[in-house]
Amino acid sequence: MATVLDIDNLSKSYGSLQALDRLTLNVEKGSIYGLLGPNGSGKTTTLGIVLNVLKPDRGSFRWFGSPVSRATKHRIGALLETPNFYPYLTAKRNLQIAADIKGVGHSNINKVLDLVGLGTRSNTSFKGFSLGMKQRLALASAMLSDPEVLVLDEPTNGLDPQGIAEVRDLILRIAAQDKTIILASHLLDEVEKVCTHVAVLQQGKLRANGEVSNILSANxxxxxxxxxxxxxxxxxxxxxxxxxxxxxxxxxxxxxxxxxxxxxxxxxxxxxxxxxxxxxxxxxxxxxxxxxxxxx
Missing domain, CATH: 3.30.70.100 (Alpha-Beta Plaits)
Incomplete structure (x- = not known):
């Protein structure tokens, strides 16, 4: 099976805090790969490094077999933090601005709005959205370049049960379109219900990784x-x-x-x-x- 992301011995420290300690793992094409661990385990640091937001102290990573380049970045969509949209602008107008910032066209806007279930709300202002709808709009923004890989950091964080269910269903629908998804979560239930593969992190170290059915099977x-x-x-x-x-x-x-x-x-x-x-x-x-x- 081809891999989309290869991580080799990544280490990162913040002063005396060792956030990542020689992390090595491979993400297969077409998988929904979960980084699972308690807060402070190194999940967000890992995603920050592979998205070129943070620099590692040691180690390397490769996307699609090559170092990160401008062409590579357009193949990756990401949602690392709570997105900032203009509250008084419509969902569609916010995505138009996001597309201009990313340097991609507007041709996919209606498509991604339909994908996340907001096609009928495209002309509704952002301030009128529920938290779940706001998160779905953020996922639509990450999908504007029609990326092959979607990277998500705690995508259901702060949502109510209905919002969590909506985002989970959306992740599965996106993955069914031959996309690879990498997500970080501290919720066991989320990883078990959504992911095909999981890496368990603790204090920056990899404790276990493999198929969810093997690592987190309820024996x-x-x-x-x-x-x-x-x-x-x-x-x-x-x-x-x-x-x-x-x-x-x-x-x-x-x-x-x-x-x-x-x-x-x-x-x-x-x-x-x-x-x-x-x-x-x-x-x-x-x-x-x-x-x-x-x-x-």
Whole structure:
């Protein structure tokens, strides 16, 4: 799979604060790539560097296999901060001004307004828009040059549930037009529902990256109890399909490899003369997985 962005050992510090520490990752064409992490993890710094807003201390990055150039910039649309539009001008007039500033024509204005669901509100002044509509207009502005890649920093920040849902749906519709989207977020739910790939950052370091289904899959945990705790723990250490296990008060909590179930655990325990007094399955929360990743 071709990549649109290659980041190699990026580091950036602000005085004694190490904002990025040797970050390396690759964004595949056609993916919705999420940078996930708590505030201060290095997400915005990463986006600022790859958009040439910030200079790294060390490391490099390449867009479409080449260093950033004027031609490259027109292939990338970005929304890094809360956009500034003229409150008393219409949505369409604001986009005309934005297009002039970016040095692109006006031919895409009606198209992007329709794309973000504001085609019927093109002659409404910006001050009459809800927060969700304002954010959708900002996304329309980022799409004026019909970019191949869209870079978004916390695109649902500050929105109410309806606005969040609208922006999520819009991101998916944009991605369906053969676009690559890179977004930063501290919201697990946002990344799980929207992204195909994720990089988890913590204090400027990459903790995990890959497909969302692998990194943030809500795995099942098997909970067992037995009066024969010691032999049960010894057996679990030998079973090849046990990913991890831990004691939790009177219970033992297991995570299994794919294609194995609680029935396999019960069978192997019984075969060794270990009788389980309790066995049930629960879903492992995304929050729990995220905390495990950043504590590693």
């Amino acid at each position: 099942e945990e098997v909970i067992i109890s037995t009066p024969d705790t010691v032999p049960a723990l010894e057996l679990l250490a030998r079973l090849p399909y046990i990913i991890s296990f831990r004691q939790d008060k009177q219970n033992i909590v297991l995570t299994l490899q794919d294609n194995y179930s609680s029935l396999d655990v019960n069978r192997d325990m019984f075969a060794q003369g270990i009788v389980l007094s309790q066995l049930f399955v629960r879903r492992k929360s995304l929050e729990a997985q995220f905390l495990e990743i950043i504590k590693e």
